[in-house]
Every structure is written in C-alpha cells, then in structure tokens.
Amino acid sequence: MAGSVTPYSTSQGKRYRVRYRKPDHTQTDKRGFKTKREAELFLASVTVSKAAGDYIDPALARVSVGDLAPLWLRSKLVLKPSSSKPLEGAWGVHVAERWGDREISTIVPSEVQVWVSELAGRRSPSVVIRAHGVLAGILDMAVTDRRLPRNPARGVKLPRKTGKLNRVYLSHDQVHTLAGLSAHPTLVLCLAYTGIRWGEATALRVRHINFLRRRLNVEENAVKVGAIIHLGTTKGHERRSVPYPELLSAGLAEQCADKGPTQLVFGGGTFHMKSPDSVDGWFVNTVRRAQQANPDFPFLTPHDLRHTAASLAISSGANVKAVQRMLGHASAAMTLDTYGDLFDDDLEMVAAKMQEAAREASIGKSWAINLAQQMSSGSKCS
Structure with a gap:
C-alpha cells in the first residue's frame, strides 16, 4: 500500500493526515491538509517521487539557513583568502540577519x-x-544534499554591474611625468608598461626577471586582506611571461642590486610593499603633485596604470591576443569586452589597408590588361 489519508479534528475544523513509508521503509506522516483532495495529491506526488528516485525527506529540510552556513563557508576555505573573506563578510553583514533563522x-x-x-x-x-x-550557494548545497528539490534563490533578477565609465589612459609623457614625481619611479613605470597587477608587481622576486630577454615571469600575487598580506598564485592560477621595454632595464637592475634571487624586487626585499593609502598615500600624493603642475592631469589609482598599459600596447600596434597574454586575461573575448573601445582605431586602419590593397590590385590588373592589349595589337600589325 502506497500510504493512507485519514481525517482528524482540530480547533480550526477537520484536517487530514497522510501516512506513508519513506524509501528506507521507515514510516512518517504529514499533517495539516485542509481537504482530502490536497492530501491525496500530496500522497500521489510522494509515490511518484519515490518511484523516480527523486524523493526528498521533509525532515532533512527542517534546518535553518544558519545551520548550514558554517559548513558552506568551510567549503570555501579552498579559495584564496581574498575570495573567501568577502564571502564571510557578506554572510555576517547581509545574509545572516535576514535568512539565518529561516527553515530552508x-x-x-x-x-x-x-x-x-x-x-x-x-x-x-x-x-x-x-x-x-x-x-544561493548555501541552498545549492542543500539541493545537492537532497534536502531541497530545487533552489528558490536561483532565477531571481540581479542588478547589473556597470564598468568604470571614465577609464583613465595616460600618454607616454604623462606616465613619465608621474614616475618622475614619485618616490617609486621604477614601480610606476613597471605598472604602466607591463600591465601587471599591483599584487603581482609587489610579489616579483629577483629570480623572476630575465634581463637578457627582458621578461617578467609573473608567478605570485600578494594581496592584502584586512591587515594581512597573503601570498598566493596569480589571478586565474596561471603563470605568464610579460615583456617589458628597454627603458625599464636600468631601473629594474637598480632595484635588484645587492639582493638575492628570492628577495623581492620592490621595497626592502624582505617584506611585500603594501598598497598605498588612497587618501594620503605616496601614490595619491604623486598624482596631486602632477595635477598641481598641470591641472589637466587626470586623477587615477595604481590599477589605472594597468589600463594605461593596455592602451599603450594597443596604440603601438599590438593585437588582441598579445594584449590578452600580457594582461593575463582568461580569453581574448574578455580583453575585447574590457578594452573594445581602444580597438576602434584598428578598424579604421583595417579599412585603410583594405583600400590600399584594393588600389594596388586594381593598378596591377589595369597594367596587365593594358599590356595584353598592346601585345594583341602588336601581333595584329605584324
């Protein structure tokens, strides 16, 4: 027998109880149905789900989001601290108060x-x-553990992220002006001409520089999480070799002087440089000095030098695949999504080159036709 439906009395009137056996053959029941039809439909759905192997034990769903959150957060400890810490913060500040006590x-x-x-x-x-x-991640885990048949947090509409509307691209002159006013000129030039991230630059060790080939072997990333700098792999967990222009050679050599292979290039060699304070750090003060000398000088952050590197590379003729490899993007599509506006001039160049090629082909074709006509005319005369 699949189960039974029986009535019982309450202070609110007649209600119905459904009794059935779970896949492990233990008996359970569900009460509170207002009509016999509702109870029979529930029993039918249980019967079908057991037959299909999709049965979810209601008892397993009688846990709160807060009960499952610690397990889910522990599962995220495999991520880098820069990724797992924000998740802990989001849980504590935004999710726990609203959903912590709710039964899933x-x-x-x-x-x-x-x-x-x-x-x-x-x-x-x-x-x-x-x-x-x-x-959504906590409830995904509940679905995987067969506590829920589906995730009620999936499929909702989320706000759309908007990229930085006024991205800053410095010219060569502006880069050198900024470096000349800075207490760390080589670091500024390195960020602006290689496009490596701040954490990648401050994690560079002497052994990571190939002075003969003028390459930076980007292998590590130093990220500040709270008050602590964590050293880990690069974003995307992939190493890359980044070329640098000769103008950086002397400065990098000076930074590496008297340091061992494993010491850090920038700073004293032992401790990673911390990102400068955005209000009164050395970088923002350098920008202010540049603006005092030239009011048109744009305000920017150290990360804007990465955008500058992309701009200078593209304007020098680099194609999208080269820029992708330099910046360490996951795909060329990502590079185009980020810097597509910088390739607009390339489109004009393509059109100009196609016009030039077509003109040369037309000239060659006209010359061949004229020559053929002259030869034909000469043979008739003879």
Whole structure:
C-alpha cells in the first residue's frame, strides 16, 4: 500500500493526515491538509517521487539557513583568502540577519527577489550579487544534499554591474611625468608598461626577471586582506611571461642590486610593499603633485596604470591576443569586452589597408590588361 489519508479534528475544523513509508521503509506522516483532495495529491506526488528516485525527506529540510552556513563557508576555505573573506563578510553583514533563522523548506523565490531588490536600493551591485551568491550557494548545497528539490534563490533578477565609465589612459609623457614625481619611479613605470597587477608587481622576486630577454615571469600575487598580506598564485592560477621595454632595464637592475634571487624586487626585499593609502598615500600624493603642475592631469589609482598599459600596447600596434597574454586575461573575448573601445582605431586602419590593397590590385590588373592589349595589337600589325 502506497500510504493512507485519514481525517482528524482540530480547533480550526477537520484536517487530514497522510501516512506513508519513506524509501528506507521507515514510516512518517504529514499533517495539516485542509481537504482530502490536497492530501491525496500530496500522497500521489510522494509515490511518484519515490518511484523516480527523486524523493526528498521533509525532515532533512527542517534546518535553518544558519545551520548550514558554517559548513558552506568551510567549503570555501579552498579559495584564496581574498575570495573567501568577502564571502564571510557578506554572510555576517547581509545574509545572516535576514535568512539565518529561516527553515530552508519555507523559502520561496518571491521572498528572495524582494530581498535582492531592497538590498539593491541601498548597496552597490557587487555587494548585492555577492550576498545573493552566499544565500544561493548555501541552498545549492542543500539541493545537492537532497534536502531541497530545487533552489528558490536561483532565477531571481540581479542588478547589473556597470564598468568604470571614465577609464583613465595616460600618454607616454604623462606616465613619465608621474614616475618622475614619485618616490617609486621604477614601480610606476613597471605598472604602466607591463600591465601587471599591483599584487603581482609587489610579489616579483629577483629570480623572476630575465634581463637578457627582458621578461617578467609573473608567478605570485600578494594581496592584502584586512591587515594581512597573503601570498598566493596569480589571478586565474596561471603563470605568464610579460615583456617589458628597454627603458625599464636600468631601473629594474637598480632595484635588484645587492639582493638575492628570492628577495623581492620592490621595497626592502624582505617584506611585500603594501598598497598605498588612497587618501594620503605616496601614490595619491604623486598624482596631486602632477595635477598641481598641470591641472589637466587626470586623477587615477595604481590599477589605472594597468589600463594605461593596455592602451599603450594597443596604440603601438599590438593585437588582441598579445594584449590578452600580457594582461593575463582568461580569453581574448574578455580583453575585447574590457578594452573594445581602444580597438576602434584598428578598424579604421583595417579599412585603410583594405583600400590600399584594393588600389594596388586594381593598378596591377589595369597594367596587365593594358599590356595584353598592346601585345594583341602588336601581333595584329605584324
């Protein structure tokens, strides 16, 4: 027998109970159905799910989001600290208060959508997307563990991230002006002419520089999380070899002087340089001095020098694959998505070269036709 439906009395009136056996043959029941038909439909759905192997034990769904959160967060410790720490922060600040005590079986998609929309009204898209990702990730784990048949947090509409609208690209003259005013000129030039990230630059060791080939072997990344600098692999976990122009050679050699192969290139050699304070650090003060000398000098951050490197490489004739490899992007599509506007001039160049090629082909064709006509005319005369 698949199960049974029986009535019982409550202070609110007649209700129905469904009794059935779970796949492990233990008996359970579910109460509270207002009509016999509702109870029979539930029993039928249980019977079908057991036959299909999709049965979810309701008892396993009687846990709160907060009960599952520690396990999910521990599973994220395999990530770099720069990735796992923000997830812990998002849970503590945005997710726990709203969902921590909620039983996972009671959450419905419309509630999640309202929460996302309300959060988007006061926080940035990045914060909202991360907070939603924490809740959705916990419920994904519940689905995988067969506590839920589906994830109610998936499929909701999220705010769209918007890229930096006014990206800064310095000219060669502006780069050298900035470096000349800086306490760390070689570091500024390195960021602006190689496009490596701040953490990659400050993790460079003497052994990572090939002075003969003028290459930087980018293998490590130093990221500040809270007050601690964590050393790990590069973004994307892939090493890359980045060329640098000869103008950097003397400065890099000076930085490496009297240092061993494993010592750091920038700074004293032992401790990683910390990213400069954005309010009163050496970099922002350098920018201010540049602006005092030239009011048109743009405001920028150290990361904007990475954008500058892309711009200078593209303007020098580098194709998208070369820029992708230099910057360490996962794909050429990512490079185009980020710097597509810089390739607009390339399109004009392509058109100009096609015009030139067509003109040369037309001239050659006209010359051949004229020669053939002259030869034909000469043979008739003879």
